Amino acid sequence: MSDKLRLPVEETYAAELAALKASDDGAKPVGWAMSPQSVVTYLLGGKAKDGTEISAKYVGKRRLIETAVATLATDRALLLLGVPGTAKSWVSEHIAAAVSGDSTMVIQCTAGTDENQVRYSWNYAELLAKGPSREALVPTPLFRAMEMGKTCRLEELTRMGSDVQDTLITVLSEKMLPIPELNDAVYASRGFNVIATANDRDKGVNDLSAALKRRFNVVVLPLPDDMDEEIAIVTKRVGEMADTLALPAPKNVQQEVARVLSIFRELRQGETLDGKTTLKSPSSTLSTAEAIAVMVGGLSHATFFAKGDLSAEGLGPTVLGAIVKDPVQDKAILEEYLETVLKSRRDYSDYYSVLTELL
């Protein structure tokens, strides 16, 4: 047992990867650790040819994973898009582990990421002592991936500034990173590719420039289709977080999760659960992750201010906060939803009155 909190996935799932590699008889693209078919099996679960059971890393549509893997095989870069909590980073990490056997070449993109963290930076002591040279150059994960022919991961691509993002254009189209200071360039070895993840619904992110966008093939990872599955995910995660925060969980957690989630899902999908009425969707994401946050907030409120009583009054303000991100539009949409849908549902009357009052 390692004393690390979490190991890279290629170590955690080393046995599965080894079994797949050993029994792989499909054609391997140059620089790949296994055939694309085996990568798909690794992600979606199944059996290796020697009978080893492969666990499912991603539960969802097969098409999407096939498209993602095929994209990497065409040497095009892959962009995984989706709202928070749709397993983008998880999928990207596993694909990198399966394709290159190494998921650790990551650049975490933030508003503070500059070009030096994407291309290369300098060891200034060396630079001053010897002048510009390869020895004075400090490579980034992207730089190393190009040299080694591995997969580089860019997390939350759209959080870094647009001008910095555009550094990638040459890398993606010409597979080459110029080093003008040395009148040199790094030419990517076969097997190099980029998997980026980005969030398509948050506000305040830097949109991809058209030039960069068309250098990616995009796969959108959707939110869970199935309501019961989502309720189970939220209840489980809320339970875990309540444990970590030492919050006692009241009995009606699951019941409230179901009610909050049905409000979230109806607004998110733009129709009532019975499919009879179409609705407008607010600008907010209303993802599974947000439902979890709302429930944990409600639990904390219940513990400290409501004698452990989890109720619509306690959850109302956080639910409202999750739905209304744009004070004018979203408010109107929520108002419309309350008046046309929730008002007539007797078992939601407490949410109706709390939310109406808060609006």
Next chain:
Amino acid sequence: MVADVTYLGIRHHGPGSARRVVEALDALQPVEVLIEGPIDLSDQLPLLADDAMLPPVAQLAYPKDAPHQAFFWPFAVFSPEYQAVKWALAADVAVRYIDLPVAWRLPDAEAEAETTSIIDQEAYREPPQDDMPGQNIRQDPIGALAHAAGYEDGESWWRDVIEENPDPGPVFAAVTDAMTALREQEGGLDRIEAAREAHMRLEIAKSAKTAEGPIAVVCGAFHVPALKAKHTAKDDRALLKGAPKVKIMATWAPWTSPRLAFTSGYGAGVAAPGWCKHLWENPGSDQASIWVARIARTLRKEGQVVSTASLIETERLAKTLAAVRGRPRPGFEELRDATISCLCYGDPILWHLIESKLILGNEVGCIPENVPAAPLLEDLQKQQKKARLKPEALERDLSLDLRTESGLFRSTLLHRLLALNVPWGKLADAGRSRGTFREKWKLQWQPEFAVQLVENLVYGTSIENAASGRLTANLSEAQTLPALADLVFAALTAQLPLAAQSGIDRLGERAAQTNDCRELLGSLRPMVDIIRYGKARKTDTAKFGTLFERIATQGAVQLHYAARNLDAEASRAFSKILADADGAIRLADMNADLTDTWVSALRKVTYDEQAARLVMGSASRLLYQAEAMSPEAATLLLERMLSPGTAVADAAAFFEGFFEGAGQRLLYDEALRDCVNDWLVSLDDDTFMEHLPLFRRVLSALDKTEKKRLLDVLFGRRSSGTGRVLSEHADALWPDHFEALKEILIKGARNG
């Protein structure tokens, strides 16, 4: 001598098999071509040779006395049957159908509900995407096999497995083998299916006896093993006993490519006619490239920017996907997934936007003029007889009482014809008198109406079905709520519940999508007409009431946002909509809840500082009229709005909104009058002149006496109604007068 019989087992509407059929016929040079199709429609086949006959067309047959029970056998250009007939006609070779006569398909009592209504109800619905393979194994066995192999598209499977099969050997033999294996697992056939195969066997035997050369049989692949199997003619004849005897009429009708997508006739609908046509037209190796180019063109038409480089990437990704999935070349699914990823930036919504245009297409077929008379005309003649209305070229009036059976029947017929763009009757008072039980029509028949009527054949074979189909089609194109509401109204007056229902569904959807308060409120007026009219027409409008309530509520919620930032013209239009909507809501007389919501929405506008002043004025007038605002509150509001602190333009706009068409108010309400008076007096000359047209407009609603009375009250001349004026010193004079009168009266009494 018994001729050689070659069986060409095909996939109905499969471009792959169509191509193979033509090749096989070329190689075989048969003397007779036999095709799976009702034998009594054979004499219609030569019409396909006509140059004016352009697929998609459908052969249609119906019992003479029941045109609504029609059957269609649609042909697309890529249908193997169509290609076989064309081949035979071009080569001057005998061609005929060999399946059971149409009459066999007529519904017994149990199947009454199905038949044509399927076509008309389902016509504009999405085809089922994920059919269980078992369900349609008989109709489309190749599709079922493809499903089982993990393909969504039967054509791609056919190409990958049947045509690309590395094993040498004719395609048709391979298909027959597959079907033989498939049929071994299938249970027995029902009676009709068994009778069909028996009939085909007998007909083939009959041809084989007389023919002097090879014979080709083109039929669904599923039937081939059974047709080849040995059966005695005696057994087969036994199966054919009890043939129904019904007089059948047959003709051709133009068809549309979206309608090809639905099950009818052969029972094998095409999931993606657009894709099939593409496959038929582009057999070469650049098939994928051409399809990607078509996708790009469609996307560009939708306003998307699609670069050529992205197209190259799309095709590359599709090819790699095919490799990952272990298929020899990219098919429909690979191209779709690649398009979503490369051209739509992963967004399936963008794909859905173009999907129906691409895969359904929008082709309409043509039929030559010399085809037999259409069932619609026959139906019209029958209905005219029943309604006792003769088509006359001279205009005449017709007044109908909708409470009588015959009145309602006639009105329904005329409304349906209107929906079919055959304006035989024009509604004379098409205005607002819809709540009444009377309709006045002007009837005049024009010869070209017959042609216009026949054009509707594509929507259905009886007046009712066609009208319903056409309205449904219009509904699916209409974009705004008021337009939809008008169409629903047309459907209700024409007694077409299916179309009305689909319209109501569309209204609900559209109401959810739209943010436009004007659109929402604008639809209330036609909707309230529908509700009221529905009562007169014995139509169930309960559901509609719920929808009305919902749209009204939505409109009310949006109201105060919509009332902001409007220029003069927009606010004038908006206040008219507001008044109409208010009228509609009061007329509909729903529950108190709705009225409350509406009143509080109006109040929000009234007290919203950012609202356009004209709209604000209208809203407060509506409140005042509905007695939801007390006279004191109204006076206070008017005082505030017309006070010197407010810009004159704003004040004038409010004034206009409040008094537009309601100038009489000034006669009776002293407090309001005083406010207005003070304001007018406070205006300087220039401003007054500037707004003079406005004041004129507001006061123009008053007639002469009213104007005079207004002047009188303003200048303190109290009118007694007889034109005489009460003296100012009446109080002081009255005691003397009274005394004098009393004296006269007492004197008179004594004398009397």
